[in-house]
Structure formats: C-alpha cells, structure tokens
Amino acid sequence: MTWGNKIRLTVFGESHGPAVGAVLEGLPAGGEIDMEEVLAQMARRAPGHDRSSTPRKESDEPRVLSGLWNGRITGAPLCAVIANADTRSSDYGEIQNIPRPGHADYTAYVRYHGFQDVRGGGRFSGRLTAPLVFAGAVCRQILKRRGVTVGAHVLSVHGVKDVPFDPVHLPAALLEDLSSRYFPTLGPDAERAMRAEIEAARRNLDSVGGVAECAAVGLPAGFGGPLSEGAESVLSSLLFAIPACKGVEFGAGFAAADLFGSENNDPFYYDGGTVRTRTNRAGGILGGITTGMPLVFRAAFKPTPSIGREQDSVDLAAKKNAKLTVRGRHDPCIVPRAVPAVEAAAAVALLDLLS
Numbered sequence: 001m002t003w004g005n006k007i008r009l010t011v012f013g014e015s016h017g018p019a020v021g022a023v024l025e026g027l028p029a030g031g032e033i034d035m036e037e038v039l040a041q042m043a044r045r046a047p048g049h050d051r052s053s054t055p056r057k058e059s060d061e062p063r064v065l066s067g068l069w070n071g072r073i074t075g076a077p078l079c080a081v082i083a084n085a086d087t088r089s090s091d092y093g094e095i096q097n098i099p100r101p102g103h104a105d106y107t108a109y110v111r112y113h114g115f116q117d118v119r120g121g122g123r124f125s126g127r128l129t130a131p132l133v134f135a136g137a138v139c140r141q142i143l144k145r146r147g148v149t150v151g152a153h154v155l156s157v158h159g160v161k162d163v164p165f166d167p168v169h170l171p172a173a174l175l176e177d178l179s180s181r182y183f184p185t186l187g188p189d190a191e192r193a194m195r196a197e198i199e200a201a202r203r204n205l206d207s208v209g210g211v212a213e214c215a216a217v218g219l220p221a222g223f224g225g226p227l228s229e230g231a232e233s234v235l236s237s238l239l240f241a242i243p244a245c246k247g248v249e250f251g252a253g254f255a256a257a258d259l260f261g262s263e264n265n266d267p268f269y270y271d272g273g274t275v276r277t278r279t280n281r282a283g284g285i286l287g288g289i290t291t292g293m294p295l296v297f298r299a300a301f302k303p304t305p306s307i308g309r310e311q312d313s314v315d316l317a318a319k320k321n322a323k324l325t326v327r328g329r330h331d332p333c334i335v336p337r338a339v340p341a342v343e344a345a346a347a348v349a350l351l352d353l354l355s
Helices: 035-045 105-111 119-124 126-145 172-178 190-203 231-239 253-258 335-354
Strands: 008-013 019-025 063-066 078-083 149-157 210-217 245-250 268-271 274-277 295-301 310-315 320-325
Touching: 008 126, 019 126, 035 126, 035 335, 078 126, 105 119, 119 126, 126 149, 126 335, 149 172, 149 190, 149 335, 172 210, 210 335, 231 245, 231 295, 231 335, 245 253, 295 335
Parallel strands: none
Antiparallel strands: 008 019, 019 078, 063 078, 149 210, 210 295, 245 295, 268 274, 310 320
C-alpha cells in the first residue's frame, strides 16, 4: 500500500512474515523525533495488554533503517521495520481452502488465485497497523510543533457508550491525555462497563465491535479543497485502510440527515478577530476545507471475525459446504487497539493536508 500526495506512506509486510514496516517520504528535514514518544504509541497498539486483546506477544519496537540521524529527520525516506516474533502459523493450515466468514480469505483467494499468505490473515491482518502507528507517531510530533494535537477515545463498544466529545470546546490537554492511554474513555465508568461487555463476549466464544471518536485541535482554517482533495476524502481514504473499519462520519455525520437546515447549520461569529462557529455539526470541515474549529470524526469497527464458535463455510478445493472452527489467538474486541491506529491515520493525513 502506498498512500499520500506530499507525504507518502508505504506499508509493507505480512502478519507471519519476518517483519512488517513503513516508508515515509516527504517529511521536512531537520525535524527532531523523540523515539521514546514513538515507542509509547507503539505500546498502545501492541497486543497482549489484557484479556480484552489477543494474547499474542509482540514488542513492536521499530528498527529505523534510514531517514533518521542523531534524532533528526534527514530528508531521505524514513524506513522502519518491526519484527514479527510471536507467530503460530500452524493455527492457519485449515483455512488455506476453507475461508473464515467475515475475513478476506475468500476474496483474497479469488484475487490472488490461491497464492496469498493465509497465516494470520497475511496482508489483510491488523498486524499491518503497527507500521501505520509508527508513521503516525512520527507525524504527530511534527504536527505538535505546528500547534496541532490529535487524540481519540473509545466512544462505544457493542452499545455501551462513553461521553462524546464537546465539538466546540475541546482542550488540547484532554487529547494529549487520551493519546497516552491504552483504553481511553472520557466517562469514569465507561471503561469498566465496556470491559465487562468484551469479557462476556470472550467467554461466549464471540466478539464485539465499536466506535472510536477522534479529534484534532489547532488546525488553521483554509486547508483541504473540493471533491477528492477535501479533508474528509483524504482522511477517509487512510482510515478505511485500517482493517475492520466499516464506517467513517464527520461532525454530526449520519445524524445530520434527521435535522432541518436551520438546525444543522453552524452560525458564524467573530471571537476577537477570529471567525468561529457557535456549534460544530460540520466537524470542522466545510466544502472539504478546514474551518479552524476542532476537527471531529468517528470510525466504526466491526466485531473481530475470528471467533471460537463453529461456523458455516465452504471447502474451495473440494467445492462443497464445510464447517469451520477458528483456532489461534484473537481479540474479542479490536476497538481499544484500533484507537492509536485511528489517531495515526489522522496524523499522517493531516500532515499531508498541511504540507
């Protein structure tokens, strides 16, 4: 996958191959990168935190091959590899011919004529979000020096809801706090209730999905453009590259369809010499261009398709119906680990817009 215009990101590797990695091109030379901050973001995404995630253990420490010297960006493509260590490829032998429902096994089989690497989902695995988070951790440091802060929280898990962002008054300190936590929520009781929902699904050999809500503050007005150059288009194109992301909405999103124009429009006013809006149902974007208000969006994630229950499938070699029980180690809910990936995608996309 290669993505981007002025900032170009290439993600490579497969879930059970020797490594996954990223190449970032177009970064401004001379920028200082704190690798401790990068490692902190990698740790948020890494598996094995607790029973809400897969027990697979990966250190997720990136090894930088080029583009960084003495802690500063050199201007050359920034390349990093992340080793795959804790793999159990034997868990995936059966799915070579029997595709897992909800996974890309069948479509990949058709697209690549059966030659795709099925181990751990191969190219389609959530493991590929590790290099994305690395890239985002680098880009968010560049954005922060420009006054832009990105952060997200788990808005819902299987109907259990957290408090949503205030789309008008959104302090950068709150986003920084959220982006330092593994299971970030705003409400004090939301995490406990969500964890209970995830644990119930795990015990029932099932899984649950949810929604991550992300925001960026400090964005100046005037960045983006119409149609495919719009901020929503740029952000969405990278957000949908996160495996299991099935929906993205900005501002009021789908709820705007139930409003009158008089309700949905955000009234303008002068705050000193700055134009602001009293509400922010647009989510900080009008006509694909940033308004200067907080940019707010939500990304919906489906339940993890690998579950312990027996499911109906087909045997592609024998050309007959078949039963399948998925083995291996899988997240009963991917949303907490998806949050840093959502932040990372936002950081990379916003740096591309602002460059």
